[in-house]
Amino acid sequence: MTPAARLQTAIEILDAIAASAREGGAPADAIFAEAMRARRYAGSKDRRAIRGHVYDAIRAVRSAPASGRAAMLVLADADSALAALFDGSAYGPQPIAPGEPRAETGLAAAALIDLFDPLIGEGDGEAMLARAPLDLRANRIKANRDDLAALFPEGEAIPGAADGWRLPPETAAAQHPAYAEGRFEVQDAASQYASAALDAARGDAIVDLCAGGGGKTLAIASLTANEADILACDTNRARLQQLPPRAERAGATRIETRLLNPGQENAMLADWRGRATRVFVDAPCSGSGTWRRSPELRWRLTPARLERHLADQAKLIDLGADLVAPGGKLLYAVCSIIAREGRAQVDEFLNRHPGWTADSGYLPDGIGRAAGHGFLLTPAHDGCDGFFLARLTAPC
Incomplete structure (x- = not known):
């Protein structure tokens, strides 16, 4: 492919990613992979160049653009070599016309920034969109x-x-x-910190309530030297099915998986009620802390989607609390920098559950900043994904 053809392909892929973001469809990585399958003639250098264009544009543009071209023009304005590829050649983009619209640049839309935790400052923006290690x-x-x-x-x-x-x-x-x-x-450092913050020990009975593919489940099994019983749950069959082969590879032999039916979680976990010494609730969220890895998530978040996440989080933290034995601990975590998903969610939980208390001092020195009854981790301060976590102790 010519450099201009690579650029035009990136513009077309950006069109699909923006449309999917608005509609709540497939993520950017899946769209990119499908686009490359449809272009089997593209070599490895072509794929790398196209991917670079696509993700550079996503990182530069704060919300889903009207077109992939409008997003790519933002990069062209700062790179004369890129601008020169808008040459009208075969398979390349048409020349840039005077006054063509550009997509809006920045970290995120103003309405979204207003939702950030108060600890997020102006200096956090660059780190939140930088390529992650x-x-x-x-x-x-x-x-x-x-x-x-x-x-x-x-x-x-x-x-x-x-x-x-x-x-x-x-x-x-x-x-x-x-x-x-x-x-x-x-596994990103934030997830490693969160898994360790659960303070699980050998002999514990542990529930990972939102296990997904099992990354934190396996971390907990590692930290307990494969000498704790762990129940890994999720409502997503495809994700949970990834865990057994991963556990076998890791030598983690004391993990049981349980697929939960949405709306029937309480009944399906009745045998664990009041029994778990540790419960991990890594709740579904906006993913605003993971923009380094998935920058198009900034394009996807709407007020309605956030409200659904908030409702799910409240339900799950209450469900997790029912499983905790007297004096046991629950770790609530979200990969989010939005205050309503973090500190506000824990404030509301403590109001609903008299007798529960918030712990302190469970993160390594210098890691995280106090955010209400929990801690906020950010790329700029902690060198990891954005994460909120709070460890809570049940009354005896």
Whole structure:
């Protein structure tokens, strides 16, 4: 493909991503992959260049643009070499006309920024959209961080994460034989901090209420040396089915999975009511803390979608509380920097549940900032995804 053809392809893919964002459809990565399957003639260099154009434009534009061209013109204004590719050549974009509209730039739409936690400042914007490093977590059942240092000497230790090792963005670590052997997992530092904050121990009875594909479930199994009983639940069959083979690879043999039917969660977890010493509620959320990895999420969030997330979060934290044994602990977490999903959700929980208390001092020194009854982690302050977490103790 010519450079101009690559640029036109990126514009077409951006059109599809913007439309999908407005409609709540497939994510950007899935759309990009499908577009490349439809263009089998594109080589690896073509794919890398097209992907670069697409994601550079997504990071630059604050909300779903009217067109992919309007988004790409933003980049062309800052790059004369890119602007020169708007040359009208075969398969390339048409020349730039005077006064053509551009997409709006910035971190996010003003109405969305107004929802951020008060701790988010002007200096956070660049870090929230920068390319994220690749974080690894050593699986204690089979390895430790020193092993990761030997495998990937180009990396560095993650501050405050005992098992964490950080590599440059897009390192192909998952292709290393040690990954297939279950010696490590790819996991952002924020998730490693949250898993450790649960303070699970050998012999605990643990519920991971929103386990998804099981990343934090496996981290908890590692931290407890495969000597705790863990029930991993979710309502998404496709995601939960990913966990058993991952657990087998990791040597985590005490994980039970349970698919929950939406609306029937209480009945389906009746055998665990009041029994769990630890409950992890990694609730579905806006994903606003993960914009480094999925910048198009800024284009997807609407007031209606946020309200649905808030309702689900309140339901799940209450459900989790019913499972906790007297004196046990619940960790509530969202990969969000929106105050209503974080500190406000915990404030409301504590008002609904007299006798429950919020813990403190469960994060490594220098990690996180106090946000109400919990802690907020951000890329600028903590070098990880944006995350809110709060550990709560049940009355005895």
